[in-house]
Amino acid sequence: METEVIVIGAGPTGLMLANELTLAGVPVVVLEKRLTPSAQSRASGLQPRTAEVLDLRGMLDPLLDRSLPRGEFGGHFAGLPVELDCRPWQTRHPYPVAIPQTRLEAFLEQRLLDQGVPVLRGVEVTAIEQDSAGVTAGDIRGSYLVACDGGHSTVRKLLGVPFPGTAGTMSSVVADLTLASRSDTVPTTSEHFSRHLETANGFFTTLHPLEDDLYRFIFGKLAEVRPDRETPITTMEVNEALQAVYGSETQLGELREASRFSNATRQVEHYREGRVIFAGDAAHIHLPIGGQGVNLGIQDAVNLGWKLAATVRGWAPEGLLDSYHDERHPVAARVLRTTRAQGVIMNSAQNANLAAVRDMFTDLLRLPDANYFVSGMMSGLDTQYAGVGPRMIDLDLTTTDGPTRVSRLMHSGRGLLLSLDDTPRSIDRWSDRVDHVAAKADDSPTVLIRPDGYIAWSATDEQPLETALTRWFG
The missing domain is CATH 3.50.50.60 (FAD/NAD(P)-binding domain)
Incomplete structure (x- = not known):
C-alpha cells in the first residue's frame, strides 16, 4: 500500500x-x-x-x-x-x-x-x-x-x-468499576477534584461516578512503590484500597477495566x-x-x-x-x-x-x-509561540451572510484573513490555502489566523501582511 x-x-x-x-x-x-x-x-x-x-x-x-x-x-x-x-x-x-x-x-x-x-x-x-x-x-x-x-x-x-x-518512583492504578455496596462516604455526584481526593490507611484515592453505576477509581500507596506495569491488577488489590479509604461497607462489584501508571517523566x-x-x-x-x-x-x-x-x-x-x-x-x-x-x-x-x-x-x-x-x-489558554501572536479569541462577528463566530469560519482547516476594517487587501496568490472573510466586530483589528487558531499577523503589526503570508503559507 x-x-x-x-x-x-x-x-x-x-x-x-x-x-x-x-x-x-x-x-x-x-x-x-x-x-x-x-x-x-x-x-x-x-x-x-x-x-x-x-x-x-x-x-x-x-x-x-x-x-x-x-x-x-x-x-x-x-x-x-x-x-x-x-x-x-x-x-x-x-x-x-x-x-x-x-x-x-x-x-x-x-x-x-x-x-x-x-x-x-x-x-x-x-x-x-x-x-x-x-x-x-x-x-x-x-x-x-x-x-x-x-x-x-x-x-x-x-x-x-x-x-x-526520570524513571517512575510510584505506582498507581486507574480502574472502571461498579460497587456491590457503598458507605456514606462514597460520592454520588461529580465535584471538584479536591473533593474526591482522599488519603487513609496508607492509600491515596479518588473515586467519582461516571454514569449509571460506573465509577472511576484511582489509587496508590502513599509510600514509594517501585512501578511494575506487568503485575496483574486483582479484585483483591482494588477491594483493599476501596475499604481502606471508604470503609468495610464499601464492596467492589465488577472490575471492568484497569491499568497501572507511574510518575515517570x-x-x-x-x-x-x-x-x-x-x-x-x-x-x-x-x-x-x-x-x-x-x-x-x-x-x-x-x-x-x-x-x-x-x-x-x-x-x-x-x-x-x-x-x-x-x-x-x-x-x-x-x-x-x-x-x-x-x-x-x-x-x-x-x-x-x-x-x-x-x-x-x-x-x-x-x-x-x-x-x-x-x-x-x-x-493551555496561555500558550503562545515565539514570533507568533496569542490564540485568536472566538469573537462574535457580523458578515454579509449574517451573524457568526471566528471558530465557525475555520472549519476548513485553512488559514483565515479576517478583515475587520475597510482597508482593501488582496490575498489572491494564497487563495488556495487561506480564506478571506470581511466582517464586523467590536474594537478588533484585521488579523491573519493560522489553521491552529493562533494570530500570525495583525493590522497593528509593523511588518506587511504579505511578509506574514509568505512566512506561514509559502
Missing part, C-alpha cells in the same frame, strides 16, 4: 492528526496494534483550550452530546481545594469537558471511517526504513510517518531514539528524525494529573497537521515543518515541570513540611493574579 502519511497509533493524538490531514486532502493510513479499541475511560476530560481547538473544526458540539454530566466548576492544580478560573481568559469554554477518552477516540475514528480513511487494527509494526524519498513501515510506503503510539512507542524503540528523563530531544515525527505520548510522558496528557497530544496534532499537509502538498515555506518541534517541545517541557511539581505537592505524607507548602499554594491560588496565571497554564 502507498500513501502520503503513515500514522502509527489510534489514540487521540493519532486519530486527531489523521483527521487534520484528511481535512487538508492528504492521503493517510492509521495503523494500530490493538485489535479492538480500549473500553477503559482513561483520561476523563478536555481542557478549555482543547475544547476551543475542537470547536475550530466543528467537532465540539457533537462531542458535547457524548459528554458526561459535570457542574460548572474549574480544574485543579495538585488537587488543591481552589477552582482554577478560566473565565478571565475570554473563552467560551471556561470549564473542563467531561468526556471519557474512549468516547473521544470512537468519535474521531468514526469520522475517519465515514470519509474512507483506513484505520487498520491488529497491525504491529516490526520494522521501519526511511530514505530521502519516504518511509516504509512493513508493507506500507509513505512520504512521512508520525509516531503516535504512546509512552512505550514501538517506533521510538525501532529507530533507537533516546527518551531521556520523559521527553524526546527532537520531535523529528528525518521523515519520522513524534507526537503525543510517544514524544513526552508525565504523571497523569490535572488533565494534561490528552490535551497536550490533541494540540500537538493540530499544530503538526497543517504543517505536514503543507509539506506534502509542496507549498510549505522553508522551516515550516521544523517549527512543529520548535513550538511544541517547550510547551511539553513546561507540562513535565508542572506535573513533577504537582506530584510532590500532592504527596504530603512523605514529608511533613509539604503540608505547609500546600497551605501556601492554596492561599496563592485564591489571589486572582496567581489563579489567572495557573489557570492559563493548566488549561
Whole structure:
C-alpha cells in the first residue's frame, strides 16, 4: 500500500492528526496494534483550550452530546481545594469537558471511517526504513510517518531514539468499576477534584461516578512503590484500597477495566528524525494529573497537521515543518515541570513540611493574579509561540451572510484573513490555502489566523501582511 502519511497509533493524538490531514486532502493510513479499541475511560476530560481547538473544526458540539454530566466548576492544580478560573481568559469554554477518552477516540475514528480513511487494527509494526524519498513501515510506503503510539512507542524503540528523563518512583492504578455496596462516604455526584481526593490507611484515592453505576477509581500507596506495569491488577488489590479509604461497607462489584501508571517523566530531544515525527505520548510522558496528557497530544496534532499537509502538498515555506518541534517541545517541557511539581505537592505524607507548602499554594491560588496565571497554564489558554501572536479569541462577528463566530469560519482547516476594517487587501496568490472573510466586530483589528487558531499577523503589526503570508503559507 502507498500513501502520503503513515500514522502509527489510534489514540487521540493519532486519530486527531489523521483527521487534520484528511481535512487538508492528504492521503493517510492509521495503523494500530490493538485489535479492538480500549473500553477503559482513561483520561476523563478536555481542557478549555482543547475544547476551543475542537470547536475550530466543528467537532465540539457533537462531542458535547457524548459528554458526561459535570457542574460548572474549574480544574485543579495538585488537587488543591481552589477552582482554577478560566473565565478571565475570554473563552467560551471556561470549564473542563467531561468526556471519557474512549468516547473521544470512537468519535474521531468514526469520522475517519465515514470519509474512507483506513484505520487498520491488529497491525504491529516490526520494522521501519526511511530514505530521502519516504518511509516504509512493513508493507506500507509513505512520504512521512508520525509516531503516535504512546509512552512505550514501538517506533521510538525501532529507530533507537533516546527518551531521556526520570524513571517512575510510584505506582498507581486507574480502574472502571461498579460497587456491590457503598458507605456514606462514597460520592454520588461529580465535584471538584479536591473533593474526591482522599488519603487513609496508607492509600491515596479518588473515586467519582461516571454514569449509571460506573465509577472511576484511582489509587496508590502513599509510600514509594517501585512501578511494575506487568503485575496483574486483582479484585483483591482494588477491594483493599476501596475499604481502606471508604470503609468495610464499601464492596467492589465488577472490575471492568484497569491499568497501572507511574510518575515517570520523559521527553524526546527532537520531535523529528528525518521523515519520522513524534507526537503525543510517544514524544513526552508525565504523571497523569490535572488533565494534561490528552490535551497536550490533541494540540500537538493540530499544530503538526497543517504543517505536514503543507509539506506534502509542496507549498510549505522553508522551516515550516521544523517549527512543529520548535513550538511544541517547550510547551511539553513546561507540562513535565508542572506535573513533577504537582506530584510532590500532592504527596504530603512523605514529608511533613509539604503540608505547609500546600497551605501556601492554596492561599496563592485564591489571589486572582496567581489563579489567572495557573489557570492559563493548566488549561493551555496561555500558550503562545515565539514570533507568533496569542490564540485568536472566538469573537462574535457580523458578515454579509449574517451573524457568526471566528471558530465557525475555520472549519476548513485553512488559514483565515479576517478583515475587520475597510482597508482593501488582496490575498489572491494564497487563495488556495487561506480564506478571506470581511466582517464586523467590536474594537478588533484585521488579523491573519493560522489553521491552529493562533494570530500570525495583525493590522497593528509593523511588518506587511504579505511578509506574514509568505512566512506561514509559502
